[in-house]
Amino acid sequence: MNERVPIELEVNGEAVAKYVEPRLSLADFLREELELTGTHQGCEMGACGACLVLLNGKAVHSCLMFAVQAHGDHVETVEGLSQRKAIADIQQAFHNNNALQCGFCTAGMLVTAHELLSRNTTPTRHEIRDGLSGNYCRCTGYQAIVDSIVSVARSRAGNVDTPASPGERGTAS
Amino acid sequence: MNNALGKLDRPNSYIGRSVTRPNAKRLLAGKGRYVTDMKLPRMLHAAFVRSPYAHAKIMSIDISAAAAMPGVHLVATGADLAKLCKPWVGTLDHFRGMKSSPQLPLAIDKVVWAGQAVVAVVAQSRALAEDAAELVEVAYEELGVVTDIDLARQEGSEIINPDLGTNLSFTLKVESGDVEAAFKDGAVEIEDVFHFGRHTAVTLEPRAIIADYNSSEEQLTVHHATQTPYQFQDLYSRYYGIAESRVRVVAPDIGGSFGMKLHVYHEDMAVVGLSMLTGRPVKYVADRMESFLSDIHARDHRVTSSMTADASGNILGMKVDDVTAIGAFSSFPRTSVVEGNQVVRLMGAPYRFRNYRGDLSVVFQNKVQTSQYRAVGHPIACSVTESLIDGIGRRLGLDPFEIRRRNIITQDMYPYTSPTGYKFERLSHEVCLDKLHAEMDYPRLLKQQEELRAKGVYRGIGIAMFVEITNPSPAFYGVGGARISSQDGAIVKITPSGEVQCLVSIGEHGQGTETIIGQIVAENLGVDRETVRVITGDTDVTPYGGANWACRGAGIGGETAFQAAKKLKQNVLAVAAAILQAKPSDLDIQNAQIVDAGTGNIRIALSEVARISYFRSDTLPDDVSPQLTVAHHYSPKGYPFAFTNGVQGCHVEVDVETGFVRLIDVWVVEDCGRIINPMLVNEQVRGGAIQGLGAALFEECRYGETGQLENGSLADYLVPMAYEMPDIKIFHVETPTRDTELGAKGCGEAGTAAASAAAMNAVNDAIAPLGAHVSQIPMTPQRLLRALGKV
Numbered sequence: 028m029n030e031r032v033p034i035e036l037e038v039n040g041e042a043v044a045k046y047v048e049p050r051l052s053l054a055d056f057l058r059e060e061l062e063l064t065g066t067h068q069g070c071e072m073g074a075c076g077a078c079l080v081l082l083n084g085k086a087v088h089s090c091l092m093f094a095v096q097a098h099g100d101h102v103e104t105v106e107g108l109s110q111r112k113a114i115a116d117i118q119q120a121f122h123n124n125n126a127l128q129c130g131f132c133t134a135g136m137l138v139t140a141h142e143l144l145s146r147n148t149t150p151t152r153h154e155i156r157d158g159l160s161g162n163y164c165r166c167t168g169y170q171a172i173v174d175s176i177v178s179v180a181r182s183r184a185g186n187v188d189t190p191a192s193p194g195e196r197g198t199a200s
Numbered sequence: 201m202n203n204a205l206g207k208l209d210r211p212n213s214y215i216g217r218s219v220t221r222p223n224a225k226r227l228l229a230g231k232g233r234y235v236t237d238m239k240l241p242r243m244l245h246a247a248f249v250r251s252p253y254a255h256a257k258i259m260s261i262d263i264s265a266a267a268a269m270p271g272v273h274l275v276a277t278g279a280d281l282a283k284l285c286k287p288w289v290g291t292l293d294h295f296r297g298m299k300s301s302p303q304l305p306l307a308i309d310k311v312v313w314a315g316q317a318v319v320a321v322v323a324q325s326r327a328l329a330e331d332a333a334e335l336v337e338v339a340y341e342e343l344g345v346v347t348d349i350d351l352a353r354q355e356g357s358e359i360i361n362p363d364l365g366t367n368l369s370f371t372l373k374v375e376s377g378d379v380e381a382a383f384k385d386g387a388v389e390i391e392d393v394f395h396f397g398r399h400t401a402v403t404l405e406p407r408a409i410i411a412d413y414n415s416s417e418e419q420l421t422v423h424h425a426t427q428t429p430y431q432f433q434d435l436y437s438r439y440y441g442i443a444e445s446r447v448r449v450v451a452p453d454i455g456g457s458f459g460m461k462l463h464v465y466h467e468d469m470a471v472v473g474l475s476m477l478t479g480r481p482v483k484y485v486a487d488r489m490e491s492f493l494s495d496i497h498a499r500d501h502r503v504t505s506s507m508t509a510d511a512s513g514n515i516l517g518m519k520v521d522d523v524t525a526i527g528a529f530s531s532f533p534r535t536s537v538v539e540g541n542q543v544v545r546l547m548g549a550p551y552r553f554r555n556y557r558g559d560l561s562v563v564f565q566n567k568v569q570t571s572q573y574r575a576v577g578h579p580i581a582c583s584v585t586e587s588l589i590d591g592i593g594r595r596l597g598l599d600p601f602e603i604r605r606r607n608i609i610t611q612d613m614y615p616y617t618s619p620t621g622y623k624f625e626r627l628s629h630e631v632c633l634d635k636l637h638a639e640m641d642y643p644r645l646l647k648q649q650e651e652l653r654a655k656g657v658y659r660g661i662g663i664a665m666f667v668e669i670t671n672p673s674p675a676f677y678g679v680g681g682a683r684i685s686s687q688d689g690a691i692v693k694i695t696p697s698g699e700v701q702c703l704v705s706i707g708e709h710g711q712g713t714e715t716i717i718g719q720i721v722a723e724n725l726g727v728d729r730e731t732v733r734v735i736t737g738d739t740d741v742t743p744y745g746g747a748n749w750a751c752r753g754a755g756i757g758g759e760t761a762f763q764a765a766k767k768l769k770q771n772v773l774a775v776a777a778a779i780l781q782a783k784p785s786d787l788d789i790q791n792a793q794i795v796d797a798g799t800g801n802i803r804i805a806l807s808e809v810a811r812i813s814y815f816r817s818d819t820l821p822d823d824v825s826p827q828l829t830v831a832h833h834y835s836p837k838g839y840p841f842a843f844t845n846g847v848q849g850c851h852v853e854v855d856v857e858t859g860f861v862r863l864i865d866v867w868v869v870e871d872c873g874r875i876i877n878p879m880l881v882n883e884q885v886r887g888g889a890i891q892g893l894g895a896a897l898f899e900e901c902r903y904g905e906t907g908q909l910e911n912g913s914l915a916d917y918l919v920p921m922a923y924e925m926p927d928i929k930i931f932h933v934e935t936p937t938r939d940t941e942l943g944a945k946g947c948g949e950a951g952t953a954a955a956s957a958a959a960m961n962a963v964n965d966a967i968a969p970l971g972a973h974v975s976q977i978p979m980t981p982q983r984l985l986r987a988l989g990k991v
Contacts, residue, residue, distance in 0.1 A: 064234075068236075074915045075914050106229075121224075121228055128456075128709070128710030129453070130224070130227025131455030133227055133230075152927075160921045161921075165401075165403060167883050
């Protein structure tokens with residue numbers, strides 16, 4: 028059970044070869060063996076979405092997989108997506124709209140947003156809320172996250188006039 | 201003084217602006233540094249053996265197999281840690297007569313809730329520690345379990361703490377006016393019994409701590425996901441007998457707190473001792489199930505209350521009997537009775553009636569401890585008051601807005617002291633109520649409601665007014681003997697390059713502390729906020745202060761930074777005046793340039809003043825000694841609390857066949873005084889409202905009769921997700937407090953304070969035509985179907 032076995036995979040574009048315990052989750056492998064701590068664990072049962080990473084381009088819960096199951100696969104984390112600027116506009120929109128507070132859920136939110144926008148380039152607010160329904164955030168009201176994804180979708184479609192300007196969303200004072 | 205602020209056309213004017221958070225970029229890149237993420241050299245990991253029983257005697261503990269396991273460094277029992285750590289007792293002097301039993305890190309003779317830590321295992325990895333924990337054998341003898349708040353108080357009940365001789369921790373009576381006469385005189389009377397479920401904070405980052413005791417220096421360093429590093433510096437020092445100056449508590453990035461991360465937890469105290477015993481850093485991160493079993497819970501109140509009014513709808517009096525269960529002991533150091541205390545004191549707070557009686561009974565039970573969690577007591581007081589006032593309105597045929605208008609405390613009545621002793625400097629109820637009425641387009645909603653009812657669609661509109669406690673003075677804890685500071689400190693310095701650093705005692709947990717402090721300092725100094733670096737959360741570095749609780753960060757921490765920056769500006773101008781042979785009062789700072797105050801003409805750069813001060817003081821007159829670092833503390837004076845207020849609206853649709861509630865719209869009108877950053881306030885209020893909506897519809901820690909928590913996972917305990925939550929419309933009224941120059945009050949709890957109440961009133965409005973009514977949250981489909989007579 029605790030005997031280590033070899034695995035080889037690609038993580039954020041780099042080849043990785045390690046010996047791991049078969050019981051080690053992919054999330055723990057990324058965080059502890061590779062020190063990719065941008066991926067978090069909030070529930071360890073696939074409910075909260077904080078641990079989402081891309082596995083061969085698809086969002087998966089890294090807490091529900093063993094590292095050995097990723098043998099031969101391509102894994103991408105928030106660090107990799109940031110490095111290759113694949114989500115720079117989403118990150119910028121999150122920043123502009125204050126779509127995060129503590130930031131613990133944020134990597135998972137970004138992975139979901141990235142996948143959602145690659146599947147559906149013009150999501151409605153309803154579709155975005157549906158798409159985010161596996162991502163738990165205790166700090167924000169989700170609204171700024173939805174606003175951010177809407178604004179990215181619009182600007183990617185060439186419609187750049189609409190990113191919600193900070194402080195003007197549904198407010199009056 | 202307040203009017204001098206917020207002129208957004210001035211250079212470097214940031215207070216009142218929606219600016220982005222500099223530190224958020226790091227978090228967005230996955231470069232946060234949470235305790236959960238941290239590793240120290242030679243670090244070990246702790247896991248805990250927990251009690252499977254809610255109440256049992258510990259007959260024997262066998263650690264031999266666990267201790268013999270390779271990779272295990274220590275297996276510690278309660279007796280081992282009791283040799284190092286003094287017991288703590290969760291009582292405060294100002295809660296007269298309150299009782300609680302001494303606590304130690306690990307149970308010794310008996311366990312009092314299911315999930316209590318009994319044995320600690322320290323090993324090379326968390327997985328190994330958990331493996332070894334499974335080999336620990338603990339023999340228990342079960343005792344009678346106390347879960348019910350009435351049975352707990354009956355003669356002959358099992359007593360959880362035999363040393364106290366009772367399951368009653370505390371009682372309180374608050375009485376004002378002649379409540380019996382008021383009820384005799386009243387034309388209408390409404391009575392109801394309200395139930396508020398237990399729920400919990402569910403921070404996405406669970407509790408996390410790394411303790412590192414260095415015996416050669418007798419130095420303890422604790423990296424701790426906490427809201428209150430100074431409080432823990434004090435506690436670790438006093439309870440482990442380590443010199444305070446040698447205890448360092450560092451709170452780096454924190455993944456949510458909401459009041460949950462400022463209480464003493466048995467495991468956290470244990471980890472300090474485990475590091476002392478092993479001589480190595482020891483890390484403990486609660487997993488989600490452990491969080492449910494050991495984080496504080498909150499609420500769990502049953503309130504019997506009645507309200508009476510005259511025939512015109514003027515409320516004459518209110519009676520409240522609140523029974524709340526807090527677990528087997530009172531939490532430390534803030535106690536578990538504060539919520540009940542605030543429930544009986546916040547009842548009826550927006551309204552002007554004078555006859556009031558509140559009774560509070562705080563009861564022990566075999567469940568995990570309860571204590572302060574966001575909006576302590578507010579949702580309960582608000583739900584009860586707002587439900588009863590709706591009831592009075594219904595009986596008299598008065599609309600919810602109208603009945604409130606007739607009873608709110610109005611502008612001509614301030615300063616105002618409530619029947620329960622709270623002093624309100626100035627609130628803005630009538631402005632907020634009118635704003636909500638207009639913004640929700642109430643007449644349109646009523647019309648639509650009527651049309652849809654004809655088609656069998658049941659929509660409801662609910663409103664709830666609230667008063668929130670913020671900016672607490674020492675009246676909150678200090679007077680009770682707690683070493684919990686109500687003052688804050690800031691150190692502001694000009695670097696040799698003319699940039700600015702501010703070290704402040706309030707912390708950053710995502711609410712935007714670093715941003716607002718940067719705004720305040722930059723504006724008061726006259727520099728670009730990009731050049732201000734704010735540093736928080738390290739007791740070796742940042743000045744001593746209360747840090748983050750009870751909505752005090754902006755109001756007290758912000759004022760501290762405000763005053764510190766003003767002092768530093770005077771110091772800068774004194775040096776500049778000497779260099780320029782001018783009078784300080786003729787100079788000002790704009791965009792990091794010293795300018796003529798009258799004309800704005802640039803005289804010398806701030807960086808040049810800094811360079812001369814640090815490197816060429818020989819060129820300054822002998823009597824000029826540049827002080828480009830200011831350390832400043834501020835303690836709230838004047839009113840004991842800065843109360844805020846507001847009103848929320850909720851629009852729901854109830855499916856009367858399934859009992860499901862759909863949230864259509866939520867509105868919040870709130871007045872937190874001077875707003876430093878509207879964007880941050882808005883998302884605070886939204887997040888707070890969503891926690892209140894979670895409590896209203898989903899969240900409840902459900903226990904069985906044997907005291908077992910039955911839904912302790914994120915698959916079973918429902919939290920609000922994006923899909924169920926609506927967009928929330930936020931509106932502001934600004935009534936700054938005159939107790940400070942900044943004028944800011946707190947905003948973190950406003951959302952939570954009234955969201956449950958507005959939702960409950962909305963649901964009751966929806967189902968009223970069917971003769972149904974609920975007085976319990978969460979309003980689950982099952983409870984609604986029961987109210988509707990369908991099950």
